[in-house]
Amino acid sequence: MSYIEMDSVYKRYRTGTITIPAADGVTFNIEQGEICMIVGPSGSGKSTVLNLLGGMDFCDDGKIRVAGELINDFNERRMTEFRRYDVGFVFQFYNLVQNLTALENVELATQITNKSLDPVRVLERVGLSDRINNFPAQMSGGEQQRVSIARALAKNPKVLLCDEPTGALDYATGKSILKLLAETAAETGMTVVIVTHNQAITPMADRVITMRSGRVQRITVNDAPVSADSIEW
Numbered sequence: 001m002s003y004i005e006m007d008s009v010y011k012r013y014r015t016g017t018i019t020i021p022a023a024d025g026v027t028f029n030i031e032q033g034e035i036c037m038i039v040g041p042s043g044s045g046k047s048t049v050l051n052l053l054g055g056m057d058f059c060d061d062g063k064i065r066v067a068g069e070l071i072n073d074f075n076e077r078r079m080t081e082f083r084r085y086d087v088g089f090v091f092q093f094y095n096l097v098q099n100l101t102a103l104e105n106v107e108l109a110t111q112i113t114n115k116s117l118d119p120v121r122v123l124e125r126v127g128l129s130d131r132i133n134n135f136p137a138q139m140s141g142g143e144q145q146r147v148s149i150a151r152a153l154a155k156n157p158k159v160l161l162c163d164e165p166t167g168a169l170d171y172a173t174g175k176s177i178l179k180l181l182a183e184t185a186a187e188t189g190m191t192v193v194i195v196t197h198n199q200a201i202t203p204m205a206d207r208v209i210t211m212r213s214g215r216v217q218r219i220t221v222n223d224a225p226v227s228a229d230s231i232e233w
């Protein structure tokens, strides 16, 4: 059994008379401690799959297992626990609390869990030690993105789900964040799933899942993933 298993998962969005099959029979496995990247064109269902894995949404059909548990059988209370303790989520559009500082945003996440890391240390690791008392509106997009990564990492989750985590970052900062994610996975056994548009970074991944029109088009397993340092894009 794999650490994460998606088995024939369907998610349909209905708007008026139109039904969009955002996930159209998605099946894949991810092993514990892997870095897995999900790639594919805009609208192919990448965020949908990530939201389902993180318990942010329920699927219409199929089975989703994380750490041996069938999460689509969870009731509301169990799902809340799962999101709180087991999952770290880096949102495509950050979702920071606007009236809290960088430090307070990270602290908010660590207060609800029990094995969290020191918020100041994690903010240092994403390169924001001199921004910890800034509010989101006083930070650049890339800085806000790094606060959102720090917030998810500080929970020390079993599964880290990142939707375009380097989309707003410059080349060097993006590289250092990818390195941090890879090091964290190697050191802690955290399983990291990264949605990205950037094909160039996929050689870093243990596994690459390519999506198209709500379906898995291809799964590639890298036997020898390379370090972030050796990638150029």
Ligand SMILES: Nc1ncnc2c1ncn2[C@@H]1O[C@H](COP(=O)(O)OP(=O)(O)OP(=O)(O)O)[C@@H](O)[C@H]1O
Binding pocket: 013, 014, 015, 020, 021, 022, 040, 041, 042, 043, 044, 045, 046, 047, 048, 049
């Ligand atoms: N809440 C929703 N209601 C209706 N349709 C939705 C909803 N969320 C997603 N969709 C549709 O489902 C499809 C997949 O969306 P999804 O956000 O998963 O794509 P994506 O691969 O993450 O795209 P992007 O790279 O642009 O972020 C799209 O056609 C989208 O319009």
Ligand SMILES: [Mg+2]
Binding pocket: 046, 047, 048, 092, 163
């Ligand atoms: Mg998306």
